[in-house]
Amino acid sequence: DTGVSQNPRHKITKRGQNVTFRCDPISEHNRLYWYRQTLGQGPEFLTYFQNEAQLEKSRLLSDRFSAERPKGSFSTLEIQRTEQGDSAMYLCASSLGRLAGSYEQYFGPGTRLTVT
Amino acid sequence: KQEVTQIPAALSVPEGENLVLNCSFTDSAIYNLQWFRQDPGKGLTSLLLIQSSQREQTSGRLNASLDKSSGRSTLYIAASQPGDSATYLCAGGSNSNSGYALNFGKGTSLLVTP
Numbered sequence A: 001d002t003g004v005s006q007n008p009r010h011k012i013t014k015r016g017q018n019v020t021f022r023c024d025p026i027s028e029h030n031r032l033y034w035y036r037q038t039l040g041q042g043p044e045f046l047t048y049f050q051n052e053a054q055l056e057k058s059r060l061l062s063d064r065f066s067a068e069r070p071k072g073s074f075s076t077l078e079i080q081r082t083e084q085g086d087s088a089m090y091l092c093a094s095s096l097g098r099l100a101g102s103y104e105q106y107f108g109p110g111t112r113l114t115v116t
Numbered sequence B: 001k002q003e004v005t006q007i008p009a010a011l012s013v014p015e016g017e018n019l020v021l022n023c024s025f026t027d028s029a030i031y032n033l034q035w036f037r038q039d040p041g042k043g044l045t046s047l048l049l050i051q052s053s054q055r056e057q058t059s060g061r062l063n064a065s066l067d068k069s070s071g072r073s074t075l076y077i078a079a080s081q082p083g084d085s086a087t088y089l090c091a092g093g094s095n096s097n098s099g100y101a102l103n104f105g106k107g108t109s110l111l112v113t114p
Helices: none
Strands: A005-007 A010-013 A019-024 A031-037 A044-050 A053-057 A065-068 A075-079 A088-095 A111-115 B004-007 B010-014 B019-025 B030-038 B044-051 B056-059 B062-067 B072-077 B086-094 B102-104 B108-113
Touching: A005 A088, A010 A019, A019 A088, A019 A111, A031 A075, A044 A065, A044 B102, A075 A088, B004 B086, B010 B019, B019 B030, B019 B086, B019 B108, B030 B062, B030 B072, B044 B056, B044 B062, B044 B072, B072 B086
Parallel strands: A010 A111, B010 B108
Antiparallel strands: A005 A019, A019 A075, A031 A044, A031 A088, A044 A053, A065 A075, A088 A111, B004 B019, B019 B072, B030 B044, B030 B086, B056 B062, B062 B072, B086 B102, B086 B108
């Protein structure tokens, strides 16, 4: 399978714990995006990377959130001191970007986070 | 910020009907518009992408149109099937968005009954 993959698919954690999610984009896609989706809503942009550089963060991304993309390959999203309001589906997407003239985004299956 | 609205929020049709889903957006600097399908508890599947220079795209029973001047896009589904039941999301990528990140509508929940 050469699509976007995310792990874990589901995560249940207690309030105050730290969690980390991983996203593996489509090979050779230089852009990687993180979105968050709550029930009944469309996904909302969190942050994006071009290769290993994190170029933009939404104001939705509080100081408790951090994302990395070492070597421009996979990416991790960490949430520290989780709160119940962090419960959501976290979606990762990738695209080829400007060099290929295509910003079409391909999404992974998501990680469902439940904070109890 | 690009605002995207989808109407209707929910739709139920009998199998075989043709149907239209509507999407409107506020930023005329839209670069592209993507339509996605989302099954319950799942990720997003890209259905069609329309570049700003295009007016429509077709894939099988699906046809999507884009009218930048009026800020509207439609997704036409021909001869609907129960397997088409899902939530359909439209999203606009704009030059004013960071890295052409997508702004999504809330989606239209479609139920096709046998």
